[in-house]
Amino acid sequence: MSTMSEFELPFPFPVVSYRDGEVVLIDQTRLPQELVWRRCSDVPTLCRAIVELAVRGAPAIGVAAAYGLVLAWERAATVAPDPAAALAIFRRDRAALAGTRPTAVNLFWALERVGGLCERLAVAGEPLAQVAAALRAEADAVLDEDLRTCRQLSLHGAALLPDTAVVLTHCNAGGLATGGYGTALGVVFAAAAQGKQVRVYADETRPLLQGARLTAWELQSQSIEVTVICDSAAATVLRNGSVDAVITGADRVAANGDTANKIGTYPLAVLADRHQVPFYIAAPSSTYDPDIASGAEIVIEERDPEEVRTYGDYRAVAPRVTAFNPAFDITPAALITAHITEFGVLRPPFTSSLGPVLEASRLARGGLA
Amino acid sequence: MSTMSEFELPFPFPVVSYRDGEVVLIDQTRLPQELVWRRCSDVPTLCRAIVELAVRGAPAIGVAAAYGLVLAWERAATVAPDPAAALAIFRRDRAALAGTRPTAVNLFWALERVGGLCERLAVAGEPLAQVAAALRAEADAVLDEDLRTCRQLSLHGAALLPDTAVVLTHCNAGGLATGGYGTALGVVFAAAAQGKQVRVYADETRPLLQGARLTAWELQSQSIEVTVICDSAAATVLRNGSVDAVITGADRVAANGDTANKIGTYPLAVLADRHQVPFYIAAPSSTYDPDIASGAEIVIEERDPEEVRTYGDYRAVAPRVTAFNPAFDITPAALITAHITEFGVLRPPFTSSLGPVLEASRLARGGLA
Numbered sequence: 001m002s003t004m005s006e007f008e009l010p011f012p013f014p015v016v017s018y019r020d021g022e023v024v025l026i027d028q029t030r031l032p033q034e035l036v037w038r039r040c041s042d043v044p045t046l047c048r049a050i051v052e053l054a055v056r057g058a059p060a061i062g063v064a065a066a067y068g069l070v071l072a073w074e075r076a077a078t079v080a081p082d083p084a085a086a087l088a089i090f091r092r093d094r095a096a097l098a099g100t101r102p103t104a105v106n107l108f109w110a111l112e113r114v115g116g117l118c119e120r121l122a123v124a125g126e127p128l129a130q131v132a133a134a135l136r137a138e139a140d141a142v143l144d145e146d147l148r149t150c151r152q153l154s155l156h157g158a159a160l161l162p163d164t165a166v167v168l169t170h171c172n173a174g175g176l177a178t179g180g181y182g183t184a185l186g187v188v189f190a191a192a193a194q195g196k197q198v199r200v201y202a203d204e205t206r207p208l209l210q211g212a213r214l215t216a217w218e219l220q221s222q223s224i225e226v227t228v229i230c231d232s233a234a235a236t237v238l239r240n241g242s243v244d245a246v247i248t249g250a251d252r253v254a255a256n257g258d259t260a261n262k263i264g265t266y267p268l269a270v271l272a273d274r275h276q277v278p279f280y281i282a283a284p285s286s287t288y289d290p291d292i293a294s295g296a297e298i299v300i301e302e303r304d305p306e307e308v309r310t311y312g313d314y315r316a317v318a319p320r321v322t323a324f325n326p327a328f329d330i331t332p333a334a335l336i337t338a339h340i341t342e343f344g345v346l347r348p349p350f351t352s353s354l355g356p357v358l359e360a361s362r363l364a365r366g367g368l369a
Numbered sequence: 370m371s372t373m374s375e376f377e378l379p380f381p382f383p384v385v386s387y388r389d390g391e392v393v394l395i396d397q398t399r400l401p402q403e404l405v406w407r408r409c410s411d412v413p414t415l416c417r418a419i420v421e422l423a424v425r426g427a428p429a430i431g432v433a434a435a436y437g438l439v440l441a442w443e444r445a446a447t448v449a450p451d452p453a454a455a456l457a458i459f460r461r462d463r464a465a466l467a468g469t470r471p472t473a474v475n476l477f478w479a480l481e482r483v484g485g486l487c488e489r490l491a492v493a494g495e496p497l498a499q500v501a502a503a504l505r506a507e508a509d510a511v512l513d514e515d516l517r518t519c520r521q522l523s524l525h526g527a528a529l530l531p532d533t534a535v536v537l538t539h540c541n542a543g544g545l546a547t548g549g550y551g552t553a554l555g556v557v558f559a560a561a562a563q564g565k566q567v568r569v570y571a572d573e574t575r576p577l578l579q580g581a582r583l584t585a586w587e588l589q590s591q592s593i594e595v596t597v598i599c600d601s602a603a604a605t606v607l608r609n610g611s612v613d614a615v616i617t618g619a620d621r622v623a624a625n626g627d628t629a630n631k632i633g634t635y636p637l638a639v640l641a642d643r644h645q646v647p648f649y650i651a652a653p654s655s656t657y658d659p660d661i662a663s664g665a666e667i668v669i670e671e672r673d674p675e676e677v678r679t680y681g682d683y684r685a686v687a688p689r690v691t692a693f694n695p696a697f698d699i700t701p702a703a704l705i706t707a708h709i710t711e712f713g714v715l716r717p718p719f720t721s722s723l724g725p726v727l728e729a730s731r732l733a734r735g736g737l738a
Contacts, residue, residue: 329608
């Protein structure tokens, strides 16, 4: 455990890693109060970490799940008399991981990819140790590809920013949400690495405060100037002419460019439009869903109203009062200046410009079958 | 002290009253956790209550200050040998009240009105007890006029709502902010009293949560259905077509209709405009400032960034991270459907329709000189 005053973290952040038979996570529930590493030496412990949001952000969960299967196989190999018995234990752990977060697409993607490899090798009679080595290499590849994809899209995005830039962002689309590099914040990190002077306004992002807790922390850890604002003060900084670009991540993008993201993204896009500030979505192709024609088809998850009634340990609302807690909103494509992806900066009309991204996403999904 | 489960309060709320030589306040810092009455038997205790926001909202502070002067005189009369000595003690207490909240216009208005009467009567040699009775009557008049004005504007506003209506509001412009009836929430109470079915969405209103803590509590206490939402979810309920009218209070209105109100009001007006939902300001004429031509002249107070870094007892943001905390924003007149005042529902062009309101405000201010 480190205290909050120690911000000397390597970059990309070691959000998820595998060391000495343990999956090691930055415990995001404890930030920014303290930087604590959560060590998971078996799959049930890792499942608990995912459920409790110690690791969150779809790409980061995918990486954690990939290493979780490495863990699963290594544990199985030490207790099972033969590969078939090991595979039975492995499958039980894989099912447990699949049951942690039902909506994070990358979780299932990673379980199919690494789990499928394990099945093929085990059924082919490969020695236990060789299967273990192959799974480890595959999980490393999942992490490496995430880092590479985020770096690519971030470099494309960085080119959009002037030499002195102020970026407004919402929620946490940073290293902590991914393998360590980030999407919206990846753009900021890439621009800073190029010597650009980038300052960030971070919406605190009620109800779960990912902006206040995580975005502020990770920018400060990289010595990037950040100012936290209440979500409803974003309109004021946009109106003041203080902002050069709004950049957020995405939870899911429809084929027409409509984007589901954290609640509060849509009003930000409306205000950016009103004040003629460009509004960008930064996301890897895996976030683009070719099977969904428009945002109207995206079901918005409603979460526990208790998240609205409380803030950390503090209760603001009388217990019997109703609260409404939609977790996401939909930003229509017409309000999005461009989508920043590993394929480049894609501008309207999105129905044609998003083509390669949707195709890449379709191929990756097809590969899972 | 009452617990939160006891919501049987009379309406209008006894926000501020005078009983048996004490100014009695609902302690708004303790809501909604508990309903506690703060009894102030001397002026320093009342000053502390105002500074600590136990009583807040400009009209409510004005009423508290008026009764504070009654208290001041009664205490002075018991210890002073003659009216001149009593007046000296009284003036010291009046100065202390004036030093509590520098920006609340109604505070100074009430101190001039009740304090000026005291000066005139004392200098004219009236007996101590008769001065006391006159001050008590004047303070009662301040409260009665506030209640009457709020009721008038609320009846005008209620006529705007359909028989089944959903109102979205921000911050607390309710009974707790006034003598007990409210402005934006007064409209809701008046409509409900007329038998209309009114439901309310209350923005929680970060950073100080007046919506979550106070608006939800006072609506629930009157059995009006209320749903608390995070400020950034207001866009979703507006877009869903769930809202018939947005109504907020105001901190100051310029002669052209531009309105300063709690941070987060301006983005609400932009979103109401986008989704063709009427946006109303409800405020008494005393809130209209004839000396200010437009919102550009209104200076926006920046408050302690610590309010943004924290929420109740919970700290979300690392201590060294900067936060920006503008307390108000300006909603341009062009986004306001109408101003609801005791003179009626005033629609654009505001430069002519606000005339009687500005004149009433000018006369009241002139009367203070």
